[in-house]
Structure formats: C-alpha cells, structure tokens
Amino acid sequence: MPNKLIGETSPYLQQHAHNPVNWYPWGDEALDLAVKENKLILVSIGYSACHWCHVMEHESFEDESVAAIMNAHFVCIKIDREERPDIDQVYMYAVQLMTGGGGWPLNCFCLPDQRPVYGGTYFRNGDWKNLLLNLSAFWRDRPAEAVEYAERLTEGIRNSEIPGIAEPVDLYTTRHLEDIFTPWKRYFDTTAGGYNRAPKFPLPNNWQFMFRYAWLMEDDAANLVARLTLEKMAYGGIYDHIGGGFARYSVDGEWHVPHFEKMLYDNAQLVSLYAEGYRYCGDPLYKQVVFETLDWLEREMTSPEGGFYSALDADSEGTEGKFYTFTRSELQELLGGDEPVFSTYFNVTETGNWQEEHTNIFKRKEDDSAVAHKLGMPETEMLKILARAKDKVARYRDTRIRPGLDNKILASWNGLMIRGLVDAYDAFAERPFLDSALKNARFVKEHLVLPDNSIKRLYQASPGEGWNGAGFLDDYAFIIDGFIALYEATFDENWLSDARKLADYAIAHFFDRQSGLFFYTSAGDKALIARKLEIMDNVIPSSNSMMAHNLYRLGHLFNDDKYVATARQMLANVFPHIKGYGSSYSNWAGLLLFEVFGLYEIAITGQGSMEKRQELATHYVPNKILFGGKTGTLPLLADKWLPETKIFVCKNRTCQLPVSEVAEALEQISDQ
Template sequence: MANRLGSATSPYLLQHKDNPVDWWPWGEAAFDEARRRDVPVLISVGYSACHWCHVMAHESFEDEGIAAQLNGAFVAIKVDREERPDVDAVYMTATQAMTGQGGWPMTVFATPDGEPFYCGTYFGKDDFARLLTSVTTAWRDQRADIVAQGAAVVQAVGGAQLVGGPTAPISAELLASAAAGLAGEQDEQAGGFGGAPKFPPHMNLLFLLRHYERTGSAEALEIVRHACEQMGRGGIYDQLAGGFARYSVDARWVVPHFEKMLYDNALLLRAYTQLWRLTGDVFARRIADETAAFLLRDLGTPEGGLASALDADTSGVEGLTYAWTPAQLIETLGDDDGKWAADLFRVTAAGTFEHGTSVLVLARDIDEADPALVERWRDVRQRLLGARAERPQPGRDDKVVASWNGLAITALAEHGILTGSVSSRAAAITLAEVLADRHLVGGRLRRVSRDGVVGEPAGVLEDYGCVAEAFLAVYQVTAEPRWLDLARELLDVALAHFPTGKGGFYDTADDAEKLLTRPADPTDNATPSGASAVCAALVGYAALSGETAYREAADAALATLGPLVSGHPRFAGYAATVAEAALAGPFEIAVATTDPADPLVAAAFRHAPGGSVIVVGEPDRAGVPLLADRPLRDGAATAYVCRGFVCDRPVTTPADLVERLRDHAG
C-alpha cells in the first residue's frame, strides 16, 4: 500500500503526500478497499491554512508509529473541506450532533459504508493513539453496536437538515427584528458581536448598512462604523500590507489567528467600500483601498484567478512573519522612528502576542491634514514591510475556488466603480473571464482549479449563487449582454437541479455524488449560504431582465430563510442583506448616455441604495433590457429610476437624480 495523494490538485492534500500514512483521496475506491479489508474508515477533514490541522499532522500523521496503527487497522481518507464542502457539511453535522461542537481538523471514524460512529476534532498524539486502539478493539468486539450507532447518527444527521420547515415572508417588521437582535448582541466597547474568539461580521455589516439606507436607523450605521473602525485599527488587520486575518483570538481584535482567507477579505472589501460610499469616511476608504490591493497583489495567481488563502503558520510557527519587538523596530527604522513606531503600533517590551513579541495595531489616528506626518507614516510602513519581506513567508493555498472568486469579483466591481479604481474594475472583469472560460464546463460549474487546470469536484449551490451574482456585477460595470446571459444560465441550473420542492434549495445538485444525506444548510457562516447567494442573484437578475419568474423564485426562497433572519440574525447576515434589497425594490436605474464619464453616471453609482441594479449605455443597446426604450432627453445623458419596472420621470442632472433617489428612500 502507499500514500495516494501525490496526484491531488488540492494544496491541502499535497501537504500530506509524504506522510507515512497510506492516505486515500475521497472516493468510492477508498470505501471499496475498506469493505474488502473489512476495516473501519478514518475520514480526516481540514484545509491548508488551518493551524491545528498542521499541528495534528506534525504530531500524528508524520509519526511512523501512528501511521502503522492507521495503516494496519483502517483505511485513511483525507478531505479538503474547501474543495469538498458537501462532504464536510455532512460529517460536520454528525460531529456537532455527537459532540455538541465542531471545527477543524475534523476526525471521523466511519463504517465502510461511510456511516460515522465516532467523531471529534483535534486530538493530541497520545490521545489519538489511544483512540485508534479503542476503535480497533470496538470494531473487532462490538461490531453490531458500532454499526447500529452509525445508522442512528445517519438518521439524526438527516433530521438536522432544515428542509421544508416553517416560512416567514420578508417584511419591514421582520428585518427590524433582525436589526434589533444584532444591536442587542453588539460588543459596545470593542465592536462586533459576541466574545472571543471574534470573527469579522462582514455580512451582518452589509445588512445593517442597507437597513440604515432604507430606514435611516442611526443605530444601525453606528454599529457598522464602530466595528469597522475597531477591526481596521486592530491586529486582525495587517497594518503594513493590508488584508484581514480570519479571526481574533481575543475580543478586542488584537491578536489574530493569522490565516488570511479570500472570502473574508472580499466581503470586508464590500463592507468598507459601502461604508465609505454612505459616509465619506476617510479611514474606511483607506482600508477598502488597501484590502483591494492586498487581494490583487498577494492572492493573484499567474493564471488570472485569486488564491484561496495565506497560511496561519510560517515554518510551523504562528505569527513568525508578522510579530515585532521594540528592538526589531529600532533595528529596522533607527532609534527615533523605531520608538515612534513602537508607540504608534503599541509594540511593548512585554508584548501582546508570544515570547515578548507584539502584533501591530494602530493606536491613534494619523492626521491626514499634516503632510509631514502622513509622509513619515508611509515611509515607516514601507520600510517595515520591506524588512518583513526578508522574513520567512506563510504558505499560500493557490487553488481557485469558484464561489470565493465570485465574492471577490462583486467586491472589486463595486470598489472599482465607486472609487474609480481602474485596477479593481479591470481585475473584476478578468476574474469573471477566468471563471467563465475555465470553471464552466458543459454548462455546469466546477468548484476549483489550480495551475490553470480545472478540478473534478462539481460546483455546489454557493458556487452557482456567488458566481451568478458576480457575473451580474460585471454586467453592470460593462453593459455587455454576455454576462447577463451567463448569469441566467447558472440560475437556470440552480432552479433545475438544487430545489427542495418547498421553496428552498439543497446545497448539492440532484445529479451530484450521493452522500449519506443531501446537505441543505441555510445559515450564513464564514461565507453566504448557497441559498442566500442564489437569492441575491435571483433578485438582481429579475431586476436587470424584467423576468418576474426569477423574482418569484427569490421571494419563495427568502420566505424559507425568514425564520432564521428574525430568530438568529448573526447567522443570516447575507439573507437579511438580500431581503433588504428585495424589500426596497430593488431600485432599477438606467442611465442612457453616449459618454460613460458623464457626471450622471457617477451620481447613479454613488447614491443608489445598496442592492440597486444600474446599467449605463446607449439607448436601446441590444441585449440590455434596462436600456430599451430609454431615449436621451434633449441629447443629454438621462437617468431612469424604476422599481418593479415602474419608472419615474427621467432626470438629466446629478442633483435631480440624487433628489429622486432620496425621495424614494425609506
């Protein structure tokens, strides 16, 4: 027997290709082998940027003794949760049902038919060795009990799927309840929601920004402003290179878990961009600009996509690249600038992290009105970044995930069109072309590619939703009918192959690989749920095309998410964000013009409420429904503001357009 991961496309699986464990990739062949040998299966699930996955690998999977136990009594299967979110979802539900909690690495012992009978997460080496012995003994001496337990877990997992439950149509009252629920959970001192570990609540922030626009709620806006300021000042934000870490291990955003994920940064880019659009906040604009630059500089791949993540560890050590001592600052910057930087970034002798080192946080504002101070700030950051580049760097998971690139496309398109960033706008278009040309195979999405080669795993619902929404964002940037047509193709697949028959959606297609259960998780967690993402695209497509069947599908699906929005808003942020757009209309704005640089265009994008759809182009442009029968008035650029394809009197000046949009707000 031998380790079979050497030909994998997943960087996570490749990290384990030299283990002495005889790993199998997920697939029927592994289960056939377990049946042939009459042994249980170990299913180990993780991802490449996961710190504790690396720890368990070093302690156990690189150990010859542990490997001998595994190889002799089990078939060991390694799964990349990012490549196979469907497999992860099924066994995470089982793990949570059995233990009351979940996380990665996820460690599952199952029958040769894949039925889990014992689940956990990280195990230290000695505990894992004892567990292997116990499971081996139980499989030999208590087989019937184990098989019965596995069957019971499968039944419980199937019952945990929220398919066909209660519904609640979206209403102003329901969204007000969700906003109030979030306000009640706010950390008024440090910003965000809940305690440690604290995750950036990007989707909740997007919801609250749209809620503020529709209702004028000053409380909603202040929750967003406070959270964005505290996160942007904290160690969770890379004060030198831009970009956010996955989460903070403390409640005050000081010490991050250092992995940087594409999806977090894409969603946070949207939140900071929209906060700047609504308030003109200079700090929010800087964070948005730097986050966009981080995405393109540090996650761009040679083939044109965006990589999934930067690792939490460097050479097996957390924070090695990022943490500083006062002496290191002085060595790099000299005495005066070193002490100034230590004070500015709160780098102390005691340290805020480990072994007397500190994570950089921004202790106070940089006065933008003082040119000398701004120049010193920029110079110090640049020199520190140069010195940091000489250190060992974290690994990078360079697989391209369709849904996460979709989130980035939407964020970059918004950033580009609102701020005038040529690089963000161009990147959004290029990324969309990569997904359309590489990940769309025979009319169906593939979830991952790497080194320009598309992988086998089929796209799940979140891929269809996030990529369709991205194509609609690029359509609004370019007014090229191709993107509207491609979005419709993806939505037609979602409506044909993923529905539950009761208004909602499964996460896997009806013709996908059959697992123990068919996952259907409606909650928005690290990324939008597939259901929320598809709803966003359905609402946008219906508004852009005028095809009401897609809006009817969106309303039915949103109703299945309604109880989650009102009862558990922290886990329904994107659903609530979409619901705000649906309740507001959304606005449909067509700007007929022969000059895309006309001030009326900028006014439309800057002042249209979040969730609006906007198309700019010549009147009656072929393939662009919103521009049909939209003539110029007196030869001037003309804006048409509509909802439900019922339009107001057209306007030709930015002031009149802003007034028209303001009149309809609320």
C-alpha cells in the same frame, strides 16, 4: 515512501503525502477497500492554512507508532475541505450533533458504508492513540451497537435543516425588520465592535446588513456598531498594517491577536464591505483599507492567468505569526530614529504586546491626530515618518521566509473577488479595479465555465491526479453574483446573459421542489450519505441566500416573474428562522430589506450613460439595480432610448419622469 496522496494537486493533501499514515484521497479505491476489509473509515478534513491541522499532523500523523495503529485498523482518508466542502458539510454536521461543536482539523470515524459513528476535532497524541484503540475494539467487539448508533446519527443528518414550503407572507413590513434587529443588537460589543464574545470573526455580511438597515430604517444603533466594528477591525492586529489584508479571525475580543492565515474569501468580502462603508459615510480609513488590501491581493494572490489563489498560511518556520511579528529591539535596529514614532503609532512595547509570545503585533488604538498630539508633532510630519518606516519594515519582512501559499483557484471565491473589485470600482471610480474584475471574470469563463453552462470547482494550471470535479451551489451563486455586478458596472449584456444561463443550469440541477430551496450538490454528483441544503449564513453567505438574491435581481433585470417568485418563496421558507438568530441569516435579512423597501430600477441611457453611471454609483443607494447604456435589449429599456443622456428612476415597474443629472435622480429617490 509516499502514500496515495502523492498524486494530488491540493497543497493541503500534498503536505500529508509523506506521512507514515497510509492516507488515501476520497474515492472508490479507499471506499471499496473499507468494505472489502470491513474496516472503519477515518475521514480527516482540514485545509492548508489551518494552524491546528499542522499541529495535529506533526504530533500524531508524523508519529510512526500512531501511524501503525491507524494503518492496521482503519482506512484513512484525507480531505481538503476547500476542494470538497460537500463532504466536509456532512461530517461537520455529524460531529456537531455528537459533540455540540466543530472545527478543523475535523476527524470523523465512519462505518465501511460511510455512515459516521464518532468524531471530534483536534486530539493530542496520547488521546488520539487511546481513541484509535478504543474505536477499533468497539467495532470488533460490538458491531451491532455501532451500526445502530450510525443509523440514528445518519437519520439526524438527513433530516436536519429542511424547512419545507411555507406560506408566503402577504406583506413584509418594517415591523418584521425590527423584530429581527431588536434581539440581534443585544449581542453587539459597543466598546470593541463586533459581538461580545471571543474569538471574533469579521463576518462581513453582518455589517453590510447593518449599514443598509441603518440607512433605510434610519437606525442609530446599527449605524454606530457597523462603523465601530469597521474601525476597530482596521485598527486591530487582525489587519496587516504593513502588507494589507485581513487575517481570518482574532482569538481575543479586541481584534488584537489573529489566527494569522489570510483567506481569499474573507478579503474579497471585506473589500466589498469597506467599499460600501465608504459610500455610506466617506470615512478615509475605509478607503485606505480597500486600496491596501487590493494591493496585497494583486501582489501576492493573483495568478499569471488572472485567477486568485486561496490562502496564505498562518505559520512560517513552524511558528504561527512569525512572518508578521517583531520585537522592539528588531525595530530599533531597523528603523533607527524613526522607531519611536512607529512604535508609538502601532503600540509596540519592550516586552511585547503579544505577551504569550514576547513579541509585537502591530495594532492601532487612536486616530492619526490623537497619536500626533501624543508625539507632540504635526500630523503631516508623523505620517511622513510613518510611511518611511512602514516601507522599511515591509522590505525587511519580505526577506523572511514567507508563509505557505495555497495556490488552489476556486470558482466560488473568485466570484466573491469579482464582486469585491466591482464594489471598489463603484466606490472609488478607479478603472484598474474594474479591469482586474474583468480579467478575473474572463479567466473564470475560459477555465471554469464549461460549454453546457456547468461550472468546475477548481482550476489547475498543471492538472494531475487530484480531484477536479463539478462545482457546488456556492460556485454558481457567487459567480452569478459577480457577473451581475459586472453587467451593472459595464452595461455589457453578455455578462447578464452568462449569469442567466448559469442560474438556469443551477435551477435545473440543484433545485429541490420539496423544500423550495437548492441542494448544495448537483443531482448528477455521486451521492454521499446525505444531500444537504446550505441555508445559514456564516463567514460566507450561504449558497441559498445568495441564489435568492441572484434570482431576485435577475427577475427585476429581465422582468421575469418566475425568478422573483422563486426568490420570494425561498425567503418565505427561511423567514421564520431569521428572528431567532439574525447573525446567521444576515444575507436573508438583506433580501428582506429589499422586499420591505423595494428595489430602485435605475436606467441610464444615451451617449454619456457610463459617465453618469459611475457618478451615481459613488452615492449610497443600497436598494438599487443599474441598467442601460448606449444600446440594450432588456425589456425595461424598451421605451427609454432618447437622443440625449437620461436617467430613469423606476420602482415597482413605474418610472418617474427622466432627468439629466445624477443629483436630480437622487432627489427623486429621496422623495419616495
């Protein structure tokens, strides 16, 4: 018999709907039952593409004997962390306080009033049984001790990460930036790129900062590590060389063996990163990555309505990575005479370069000319054979059982995708990229932005009983950023007006005057045991750092000092923390770059404004905003309408003489 998850629309919750565990979704029914029966609550959190979540389900949650213990002593709640990051945020922090680490699956045991008392991540079957029995006995025999511990833990959760209002810094300087970068660079892996640790996550915002720091500070170390990291990620097994797109992370320090799930949020940001890298240095490898990744996203991750799905699973046929890996004998049978070239290029071996599984993950080690030299053939001939072989492998791979698709459409991740598509359009002047961004943005406006300018977290084509609640701060932050990007790409002020309305809504419902930052949840949301601030940048920039960027840009575009002042105060509140851990404040550090070097406000007006805009966009000027068009109402455009097309380079509300050519505008920028 199915449990209470059967009516949910989340693919992750649906995966658990036929477990013998009496799972409930988060809600009044489960929470009231815990109080009524005085039972501990198990809050078990994961997501559909999580490999170890599947493992624990198979080992424990499908086990009748385990389920009997869980059902007898606990009220068991299953949560999709991508639907309810607010709940995940609270209990993840609880587990981190208790154990010093975290991850998914996340399993947190709570008192009937939702305050946490014990937690961890993955447990083996036997360990899980013992834990269940010990905790149930602890709650039965020593309830006062459990309550006392939960009180202390909850107080720690509520009081964490609240920096408070700081005195604004009178003048940020390059010395402030150097003080952040100098300790940061000690952690670079100068051989394999990224950081000198494993596992390795892409962390796109870190390397975006490095490109901008390298350019503005003329720093060789930032330049070298950013370019090395992008090359090694693109060469590694973390990148799908056959279908495009990146896996979530590599388990080793060489970008070789990935955790094979493909997440929308990673790939949206990596499109932005490689597009920015291309404008920075023109490496054709970066262009190849962007085009292949966007092909995959359009082919496999786009809904008929124009939204983007959330993820592809790591597993297929119960085995992690089975869809993506090949033995050499399989390739020999499939490719015939082309196999030696293909296997040399992608470092395929007889016994398997993924030794634990005796199979091969395609990876590169050298550039095309070096491999062609090794093969003793012209590079053009090698690439022709390689293209033919890749096509055969792709068509064969498509006959395999595919990894599961998580077809949730989340507001925040679609905002990231709008930005990624616009960045690709700016770098490569490919109109289809902009068309896709516009289609996605119209989908967001139609289905996720409500008439009062609030946002829904989740789109469901066929609404069921599943959670479909209000958006969180990241939904606002990334959609606002995407809409600002669309304005700069099209000069259509409707996108900018929409971004401003969403920002004003967020200020009204999320801003906390006591901390000078934004809560992750709206004031109108049903309260959890703690209302958290998301400050530190992680695999996705924090919602607060993104809101600070948004307000900074909106303030410049609308000439609104209140927005800029709020962004600067947010930066000041966080600034003391950046120096100690730059990697976790990389998006904040990016805003600091703007404060030190200023923003170029570049107005392009006249009949040829769009052509000049696109020409300028392909050049690397990381600290700029673009505005203009044939008509416009922004305050900064008031005196800039001339009969012919002109470019105005302004900074600190002071404009240089208008010029007609992009090269002249770039010269004005380089002279400042």
